[in-house]
C-alpha cells in the first residue's frame with residue numbers, strides 16, 4: 001500500500017510502498033479516507049530537535065484521520081466492517097493509575113499513532129478498538145478527519161465555564177481558530193483573538209471572533225477599551241506556544257482569571273510570576289483531549305449548529321502531499337486535508 005514515511009533522518013517526507021499493517025486480536029484495520037496534516041507532522045517533516053529524539057526513521061506518520069473499518073480482530077465486539085470511524089491517536093497502557101481511574105487522557109505511558117508507531121498517512125492503519133470513535137453519516141467526513149485537533153480546541157475551550165465571560169485566544173493557528181466558534185457556542189460574551197499573521201486572523205474573524213488583533217502592529221488594550229471591557233479577560237486560551245503571546249495574556253487577564261494552556265512553550269520561557277500571584281490567576285495545562293467525552297461534546301456542538309467547516313482551507317489528493325506540507329509550512333492555511341479515497 002502507499003504511505004507517507006519518514007524514511008530518512010533529514011528534512012522531508014516520502015511516498016512509498018509499504019506492507020499493510022498487521023493488526024492484533026483487540027485491533028481494527030481501517031481503510032483511510034481522509035487525513036489532516038497536524039503541526040506535529042510538520043515538526044516531523046522539518047526533522048526538528050523534538051522529532052530527532054522521538055521518531056524512528058521508517059515510521060509512517062499521521063494521526064488525524066477518518067476511514068472505514070476493513071477488518072476486525074477476533075476479540076473485537078460492537079464494530080463491523082464498513083463502519084465509518086475516526087480514532088483517538090493516543091494509545092494508552094490501560095494499567096497505570098490514571099487509566100484505571102478512567103482519566104485515560106492522562107495515561108503515564110501514552111504512545112502516539114504516527115509518532116511512536118506507524119500512522120494514518122497511508123491506505124490502511126491499525127488501531128486498538130478501544131480508540132475508535134463511531135462517526136455519524138450526517139457530519140461531513142472531512143470534519144471527522146480533523147477530530148483530533150478539534151478535540152484539542154474543545155478540551156481547551158471547555159476547560160472553564162464561559163457563560164457571560166470575555167475570552168482571549170492567543171494564537172490563530174488551526175487550533176486557535178477552531179476554538180473561536182466553540183467559545184461562542186459555550187456562551188462567551190466577547191472572543192478576542194491575537195496573532196501576528198493577518199491571514200490567520202482573517203480566518204478567526206470568519207469563524208466568529210468579536211475582534212482580532214495583530215499584536216505586531218495593534219494595541220490589544222485599546223481594542224479592549226473599544227469593547228468597553230473594564231477589568232480584563234475572564235478566561236484565556238493560550239494557543240500560540242509563543243512566550244510573547246503568553247506574557248500578553250497574563251498582562252491582560254482580570255483578577256481571578258483562568259487560563260487553559262494548550263500551546264507548548266519553549267522550556268526556558270520566563271514570566272512575571274507575581275502577576276499570577278497578585279491577580280490570583282488559575283493556570284491549567286491541557287493535554288490532548290478526553291477519551292470519548294471531548295468528542296461527544298464536539299459532536300453535540302456541531303449537531304446543534306456550530307459551523308466549524310471554515311477551519312479547513314486546503315484539500316489535496318495524497319499524491320499532492322508536498323503541496324499540502326508546503327502550504328502548512330507557509331503559515332497561510334488553516335487545516336489541510338489529504339484525500340486517500342481514490
Ligand code: NAD
Pocket residue numbers: 038039152170171172173174175176194195196197200215239240241242243244245246261262263264265286287288289
Ligand atoms: P500553530 O503553530 O499553527 O499556531 C500558533 C499561532 O500562534 C501561529 O498562527 C502564530 O503566528 C501565532 N503567534 C506567534 N506569536 C504570537 C504572539 N506573540 N501572539 C499571538 N499569536 C502568536 O499551532 P496549532 O497547530 O494551532 O497549535 C497551537 C499550539 O498548541 C501549538 O503550540 C501546538 O504545539 C500546541 N498543541 C498542544 C497540544 C497539547 O496536547 N497540549 C496538542 C496540539 C497542539
Ligand code: ZN
Pocket residue numbers: 092093094095096097098099106107108109110
Ligand atoms: Zn495508562
